[in-house]
Every structure is written in C-alpha cells, then in structure tokens.
Amino acid sequence: MRYTKAHTISLLLVLNVFFTYAQIKGKIIDSENKAPIADVEILNTNNDIISKSNAFGEFDLPDMGTYEFKKSGFQDKKVTIKKTGYLVIQLNINVSQLNEIIVSANHIPQRLKKATSSIDVITSNDIQRINNVNLTEVLNKVPGVYMQTGSLNTNKISIRGIGSRNLYGTSKIRAYFEDIPLTTGNGETTIEDFELGAISRFEIIKGAASSIYGAGLGGTIHLMPKNAFLNQKYIKTELSLGSFGLTKEIVNFNYGTENNSFRAVYSNTKSDGYRDNNAYNRQTFTINTNHYLNETNSLSFLVSYVDLKSYIPSSVDENTYRNNPTAAAYTWAQSKGYEDSQRGIFGSTWDHQFNEHAKVITSIFSSFKKSYEPRPFDILSENTFALGLRSRLLGTDTLFGKELNWTLGTEFFKDRYIYGTFENLYQDYPQGTGSVEGDRLSNFKENRTYYNAFFETNYNITKSTTLSVGLNYNRTLYKLKDRFVTQDNPDQSGSYGFKGILSPKFGVSHELSKNISLFSNISHGFSPPTTSETLLPDGMINTNIKPETGWNYEIGTRTALYNSRLKIQVSLYRLAIKNLLVARRTGNDQFIGVNAGKTRHDGMELSLKYQWLTSKTFSLNHYLTYSLNHYRFKDFVDGDNNYSGNKLTGVPSNILNTGIDINSQSGIYGTINFEHVGKMPITDSNSIFNDAYNLTNLKLGYRTSIKKTFLVNVYFGLDNVFDEHYASQILINARGFNGAAPRYYYPGSPINFYLGININFLF
Known part of the structure; x- marks a missing residue:
C-alpha cells in the first residue's frame, strides 16, 4: 500500500485529536472562596515550569504524573494525576502572605x-x-x-x-x-x-x-461559607463549655470526590446569659455543595437554616448599669420579652465558561424569616419571604496591548414582609406569667423591590498601575397595604418609589516597588429610608423624604518590609453625607424618619502585622489595628435644636486592637488580644458620653494527631481578663417616659471563661 501526502495529513490529524483528549485540563481555585487563581506555576518533578493558569484559573498538562502548583499568597501543593480528564485543584491561602491572596x-x-x-x-x-x-x-x-x-x-x-x-x-x-x-x-x-x-x-x-x-x-460585608473540599472525607466534632451556662456542639462533615463535594455543618448553642431574662438557644444547619460538571460548567448549592429563641434583657438606666448590671430592664423582665425566629436561605449558582476570555455566573436565591417577639409595649409578629436573581458576565481582554478585566451584571430582589402587632396583657396577669397576647393592633403587608445594574472594570495601564472604573444604577420601590383598617385606625396603605440613583466609582492602584503599593478611590453611595421611616404620624407616606447619599474620598498604601515580615496598610478618607436620616421619637419606642442635614466622616485606619520569629518549630506574630474617627455633624438641625459641629453620635473617638499569636511544632498555641475603645457621644447634643474602656482576652490550646487519623485540638479561653466594667452597646438619644430615667446602657459581660475540644476524624 502506497502512503500519499493525504494519508500523512490524516494520520497527523488523528494523532492530534488523540493527544488533545489525552491532555489533562483543569482549573485552579481558592479553596475558601472558589475564586479562580491566575498565573499559578505548574512544575514537573524536575522543577521545570511546564504550564501556567490563565485569567480564569484554567490550565493544560501534557500527561499524567506528579506536579507541584505554586502561587505567591497560597500554600504549595503537590498532586499526582493518575488519569486523564478534567481536574479541579484547590489551593489554601498562606496567611503570612495575605496581600498576595486573591479576593473576589x-x-x-x-x-x-x-x-x-x-x-x-x-x-x-x-x-x-x-x-x-x-x-x-x-x-x-x-x-x-x-x-x-x-x-x-x-x-x-x-x-x-x-x-x-x-x-x-x-x-x-x-x-x-x-x-x-x-x-x-x-x-x-x-x-x-x-x-x-x-x-x-x-x-x-x-x-x-x-x-x-x-x-x-x-x-x-461578604461572608464566605466553608467550602466543600474535593478529595477529602472527614468528620469534625467540637464541644465547648463556658461561663453563664454556655454549651455548644458542632458537627462538621465533608465528603469530596475529584469533581463533586458536599459539606454539612450543624451547631447547637445554649447560654443562660450574664443578665436576667438573657437565655439563648440557637440551632443552625448549613449545607454547601460543588459540582464541576465539565470544562465549561459548574453548579453549587447553598442552604442555611437557623432556629433561634433568645430572651431580651434590653438596655438599662445609668444607676442600674453601675450598681446592678445583671438586671434586665424592669418591663422586659416583667413581660419576659423574647425573640423566637426561624430563618432560612437557599441559593444555586451556575458558572459557565464561554471561552478563555468570558464567563457568566448566575445565581438564584430565596430566603424566609418568621419571627414572634413579645415586647412590653406590644407583641410583634413578622413573616418575610424573598426571591432574587443575580447574574454577571465576566471577561478578560486586551486594550492597546494591556490587560482589561471587566464585569457587567444585574441583581433583582423582591421581598414580601407581613407584620402585625398585638396587645401585650402581661400586666393583667400574676407576676411571673410573662407575655400574653391580646387583641390585634395592626396588620401590614409590604412589597419591597429593588434592582441594581452594575459595571466595573480593572485596566492595567502599565504592569504597575491599575485603573478601576465602576457604575451602579439602583431603583427601589415600596408598596404598603394596611390590612387592619377601623374607625380608630385610618388606612395607611400607600406606595412610593425613589428616583433611580447612579453611583460611580473611580479608583487607581500603583506599585512603587514589589513591596510598596498606593491606592486611591472616589466613590458614591446611598442608603434608602426604611418603610417605617417613610410613614408620618398620621400613617400617610412621606413623599418628601429622600435617601441618604454621600461621596467617599480615600488614599492609602500597602507596604511590606524586612522580607515581608512587616506588613502595613494605612488609609486616609473623607466620607461626606447629605440628607442625613434621623429617627425622631414620637412616643415610647415609636419613631419617624426625617432628613435633618449633613455629616462629614474624616478618618485614618492603620493595620500592622509583624512576624517576630518564624521557624520550623516556633512562630511569634504580632498584629495591631487602629481607627482614628473624626466624625462631625456638618449641618444638623432637628426641630428647634441645632447640633451642627457636634461629634457624631454612637461612634468612639478611636479604637485600638493589638495582640500576639504563638504557634509551636509541639502543638501548643496561644493568642492574647487587647482592645481599647475611646469615649463615645450618647446624645446628639454631646451632653453625655460613654466612658472609654479596655478589654483583654486570651486563648491557649494544644493540637496533636493520633496515627494520622485523629486530629485533636483542646483549648481554654478567658475573656475580659481584668474584669472591666463597660457598656457593650449604647442606645443613643434614649428618653425616659413617665418619670423614668433614660435607658442608654447594655452592660458588657465581666470576666468569663470557655473551654473545648475539637476532634477531626479523617477517612
């Protein structure tokens, strides 16, 4: 048989197809937030770099074998590949190189x-x-x-x-x-x-x-649930005990194969509480699954359920706070006020890769919350159900030869909020009975809708300079239906939609060197009033109320010195707010919202981390964070009172946090933390301030393994070591009624301990 040129070409095509399918294809992601990791170096057994991941974390390998995956900011990982197909590699962050990690x-x-x-x-x-x-x-x-x-x-x-x-x-x-x-x-x-x-x-x-x-x-605030790990199978159990009747159990189960993973976390937390009427009982259940279907598609599911019953001691007056801090507010103790709620959320996310330059991520979600809260002045019943969709297109391109990353998307959210109040007849029953539901006082149904359309891009002008431009458009609408209209209760139904708000953002970052970078941004934001703030005392909708809006101006630096042992981040900012929303009290625990003026928030933020000692057997690390807050009412007139120039209510003048962490190869570890919170104005007139206070907390523990199957962690902690008397929360601008003193203070817990054991069983 004679071989022609056509035969040769056919053979090459067949071989090309064979080797293409024989190649190892995969994706590299952050093990915690599932963000794709670009520019990961992939080395063979000879330490030769044979491949790198692209902007979406994707990579190709020529054959099976053992490879090492390396990326600054993440722990190195060796993987032995024994078969062809699609592979997902999860890398763990290296906490000593936090500036290098990928944020999503x-x-x-x-x-x-x-x-x-x-x-x-x-x-x-x-x-x-x-x-x-x-x-x-x-x-x-x-x-x-x-x-x-x-x-x-x-x-x-x-x-x-x-x-x-x-x-x-x-x-x-x-x-x-x-x-x-x-x-x-x-x-x-x-x-x-x-x-x-x-x-x-x-x-x-x-x-x-x-x-x-x-x-x-x-x-x-972006919460990342614990991701379900691939190729890992284990059960973790944890039991904690502590002061004031604290008990807590956690069960954490993970089952992962090469392309599918499942994690379930159950917890049960109980406490009698430091104060009277302070018992707490909460159960939670969280499920997180990932399914990497093929090279271009993945699915994930997230379910969370919380069942909570917690009694409420509420705030107390100054005399009680200083002399009897364990006491609950008298009326809350008499009514045995509490919150009984069930809350659940569900979400499903589809990640589809079009090509090496574009992908789409679409999430659908739903949530509900049912709550029953007896309070001294009434009993509140709430039922919320929400649906939404969030979709964004992400791309990476080049513009004038420079890298351009962008995202374009929309978010739609709609919730139905049904709530009503009832009389609380506890005063008509013998002491100790607690709350008793009486006649209905109100019954409302709210439909609340918003949607955001957004765009953001990062453009690498040079290798060292990145320009970021973003734009958000928001539309918010409320519709209120009064379902309890009587002669004494006029119809409060109404609807209101705020004008669409455009919020731009401009930012730039520049690396002066490998270890020093600068960043700056100018951005616009807003906050719409709640439905209750839009209601007037006669029950009508206040169409004159406006959303709070503001501009944020910021400049900062991120610096690493002494071979990255010292890391510093400093930010200076100004946040200018107008149409300040003020809750004006109209009765006992009743308020309306008004736009009362402007505030200006000038501040400095510092974060410092230093590795004093790092070796194979022992590490000693120090951290320090500091906030300097110079917040003022720039133009604030509330009724007959002019508070312009006063300090912003409810914010400490400064906050310092510092601490030391130790870890040893023997398994012993520990941490000690010191927190200073500066003076805080309690009233808009600045006539009353909360005292500054200092808190010290410590934790010691020991980790060990038994035959590489059981991992054991035992620990002991002490909070508020020096038994500081302080207010852990403040109710600003509180007023006393019927001759009672204002209830500004929530007393903080005195010295208290906790101890526990964590056992991890590896399959």
Whole structure:
C-alpha cells in the first residue's frame, strides 16, 4: 500500500485529536472562596515550569504524573494525576502572605495588594483565635468597623460611622452570604445568627466603593461559607463549655470526590446569659455543595437554616448599669420579652465558561424569616419571604496591548414582609406569667423591590498601575397595604418609589516597588429610608423624604518590609453625607424618619502585622489595628435644636486592637488580644458620653494527631481578663417616659471563661 501526502495529513490529524483528549485540563481555585487563581506555576518533578493558569484559573498538562502548583499568597501543593480528564485543584491561602491572596469581593479576582479600595480579609485563622460564639471580637479587629453587642441576638455594626445612628440592629451596610443578599428590601442586615464554625472568610469593603453590591454607604460585608473540599472525607466534632451556662456542639462533615463535594455543618448553642431574662438557644444547619460538571460548567448549592429563641434583657438606666448590671430592664423582665425566629436561605449558582476570555455566573436565591417577639409595649409578629436573581458576565481582554478585566451584571430582589402587632396583657396577669397576647393592633403587608445594574472594570495601564472604573444604577420601590383598617385606625396603605440613583466609582492602584503599593478611590453611595421611616404620624407616606447619599474620598498604601515580615496598610478618607436620616421619637419606642442635614466622616485606619520569629518549630506574630474617627455633624438641625459641629453620635473617638499569636511544632498555641475603645457621644447634643474602656482576652490550646487519623485540638479561653466594667452597646438619644430615667446602657459581660475540644476524624 502506497502512503500519499493525504494519508500523512490524516494520520497527523488523528494523532492530534488523540493527544488533545489525552491532555489533562483543569482549573485552579481558592479553596475558601472558589475564586479562580491566575498565573499559578505548574512544575514537573524536575522543577521545570511546564504550564501556567490563565485569567480564569484554567490550565493544560501534557500527561499524567506528579506536579507541584505554586502561587505567591497560597500554600504549595503537590498532586499526582493518575488519569486523564478534567481536574479541579484547590489551593489554601498562606496567611503570612495575605496581600498576595486573591479576593473576589468585586467578582473580578485580583490580588489584594492591587485593589483600588480598602478591603480587609478575615481568615479562618482569625476566626479560630476567639471563642466560637460571638463574632464581635473578630469584626472589631478590622479598622473602621465597630460592632456593639447588647446580647448574642442584639447587635449593631457600623463602618466608618455609617449605621451608628440606627437605634436597633444594623442598617446602611450591605451583606452577602456567598452570593445571597442578607440585607432586606428595607436595608436592614443581620449576620450574627450565622454559625461562625460554618464561615471560612469575611471580605469587607469599606466605604461606598463597591459598584456591584448596590453602592451601600457604609460598605459591604461578604461572608464566605466553608467550602466543600474535593478529595477529602472527614468528620469534625467540637464541644465547648463556658461561663453563664454556655454549651455548644458542632458537627462538621465533608465528603469530596475529584469533581463533586458536599459539606454539612450543624451547631447547637445554649447560654443562660450574664443578665436576667438573657437565655439563648440557637440551632443552625448549613449545607454547601460543588459540582464541576465539565470544562465549561459548574453548579453549587447553598442552604442555611437557623432556629433561634433568645430572651431580651434590653438596655438599662445609668444607676442600674453601675450598681446592678445583671438586671434586665424592669418591663422586659416583667413581660419576659423574647425573640423566637426561624430563618432560612437557599441559593444555586451556575458558572459557565464561554471561552478563555468570558464567563457568566448566575445565581438564584430565596430566603424566609418568621419571627414572634413579645415586647412590653406590644407583641410583634413578622413573616418575610424573598426571591432574587443575580447574574454577571465576566471577561478578560486586551486594550492597546494591556490587560482589561471587566464585569457587567444585574441583581433583582423582591421581598414580601407581613407584620402585625398585638396587645401585650402581661400586666393583667400574676407576676411571673410573662407575655400574653391580646387583641390585634395592626396588620401590614409590604412589597419591597429593588434592582441594581452594575459595571466595573480593572485596566492595567502599565504592569504597575491599575485603573478601576465602576457604575451602579439602583431603583427601589415600596408598596404598603394596611390590612387592619377601623374607625380608630385610618388606612395607611400607600406606595412610593425613589428616583433611580447612579453611583460611580473611580479608583487607581500603583506599585512603587514589589513591596510598596498606593491606592486611591472616589466613590458614591446611598442608603434608602426604611418603610417605617417613610410613614408620618398620621400613617400617610412621606413623599418628601429622600435617601441618604454621600461621596467617599480615600488614599492609602500597602507596604511590606524586612522580607515581608512587616506588613502595613494605612488609609486616609473623607466620607461626606447629605440628607442625613434621623429617627425622631414620637412616643415610647415609636419613631419617624426625617432628613435633618449633613455629616462629614474624616478618618485614618492603620493595620500592622509583624512576624517576630518564624521557624520550623516556633512562630511569634504580632498584629495591631487602629481607627482614628473624626466624625462631625456638618449641618444638623432637628426641630428647634441645632447640633451642627457636634461629634457624631454612637461612634468612639478611636479604637485600638493589638495582640500576639504563638504557634509551636509541639502543638501548643496561644493568642492574647487587647482592645481599647475611646469615649463615645450618647446624645446628639454631646451632653453625655460613654466612658472609654479596655478589654483583654486570651486563648491557649494544644493540637496533636493520633496515627494520622485523629486530629485533636483542646483549648481554654478567658475573656475580659481584668474584669472591666463597660457598656457593650449604647442606645443613643434614649428618653425616659413617665418619670423614668433614660435607658442608654447594655452592660458588657465581666470576666468569663470557655473551654473545648475539637476532634477531626479523617477517612
């Protein structure tokens, strides 16, 4: 048989197809947030670099064998590949090289040190430094962030002073659990109900610097659930005991194959509480699964359920705070006020890769919350159900020969909020009976809708300089239906939609050298009023009320010195707010919203980390964060009172956090943390201030393994070591009624301990 030129070409084509299919194709991702990792070096057994991952983390390998995956900011990983097909590699972050890690807070994966805005990352190591019940200590280590805690279910978070004037809970700050919004259509956010043991990382964007998350005034808190690990099978159990009747159990199960993984986390937390009427009981269940279907498609599912019953001691007056801090507010103790709620969220995300330059990520999500809260003045029943969709197209291109990364997307969110109040007849029954439901007082149904359209791009002008431009468009609408109209209760039904708001962002980062980078940004943000703030005393909708809006101006630097042993980040910023929303009290625990003026938030944030000693047998690390807050009412007239020039209410003048971490090869580890919180104005008139206070916490532990199958971790912790008397939360501008003194203070816990054991069984 004669071989012609045509035969040769055919043979080459067949061989080409064979070797193409024989190639190993895969993707490299961050093990915690699933962000693709670009420019990962892949080495063979001769330490030759044979491949690199592209902008979407994708790579090709010529054959099976043993390879090492290396990327600054992540731990090296060796993998032995025994068959062809699609492969997913998960890399763990290297906490000593945090500036190099990939953050996904803007959906355009990039190294933290090249970010054009202030982004702080709380790693799983940071979470493990504290007790596993309260996340206050974790968040307060982030400069610019301040979380107050009245009890485990009574919290308030502010970022750069935004949210400090909210009386109860957190508002004007957006939060996401992976891709699922935790912020309601009313702009209110609750994150303290989630199990810390089910969270791997927080990424916090400070200021109105995130176009793609609705341009919230204060910023965005992005919670990353613990990812389900591939090729790992284990069960972790943890038991903790502590002061005030604390008991907590956690079960963490992970099952992973090459392309599919499943993780389930269950927790049960109980506490009698430090104060009267302070018992707490919470169960949580979290499921996270990943399915890498092929080279271009992956699916993930996230489910979280929280069942909570927590009694409420509420705030107390100054005399009680100083002389009897364990006491609950009298009326709350008499009514045995509590919160009984069930909350669930569900989300599914589809990731589709069009080609090496573009991909689309689409998430659908739903959530619900059912709550029953007996209070001294009434009983509140709530039922919320939400649906939404979030989709964005991500791309990487070149423009004038330079790399251009971009994202374009939209988010639609709609929730239905049904709530009503009933009489609380506890005073008509013998003492100790607690709350008794009486006649209905109100019955409302709200439909709350918003949508965001957003665009953001990072353009590498040079190898050292990145330009970021973003734009967000938001439209928010409320519709209120009064379902309890009587002669004494006029119809309060109405609807209102705020004009569309455009929020631009401009940012730039520049690497002066390998170890020093500068960043700056100018960004716009807004915060719409809640439905209750739009209601007038006669029940009508106030169409004159406007959203708060503001501009954030910032400049900062990220620096690594002494062979990256010392890392420093410093930011200077100004946040100028207009149409300030003020809660004006009209009765006992009744308020209306008014636009009362302007505030200016000038501040400095410092973060420092230093490795004193690092060796194979022992490490000693030090950290320090500091916030200097110069926040003022620039133009604030509330009724007959002019507070212009006064300090912003509810924000400390400064916050310092510093601590030392030790780790040894023998398994012994420990951490000690010191926190200073400066004086805080309690009233808009600045006539009353909360005292500055200092807290010291420590934790010691020992880790060991038994036959490489059982990993054991035992620990002991002591919070508020020097038994400081302090107020852990403040109710600003409180007023006393019927001759009672104002109730400003939530007493903080005295010295208290916890201890526990964690067992990890590897299959």
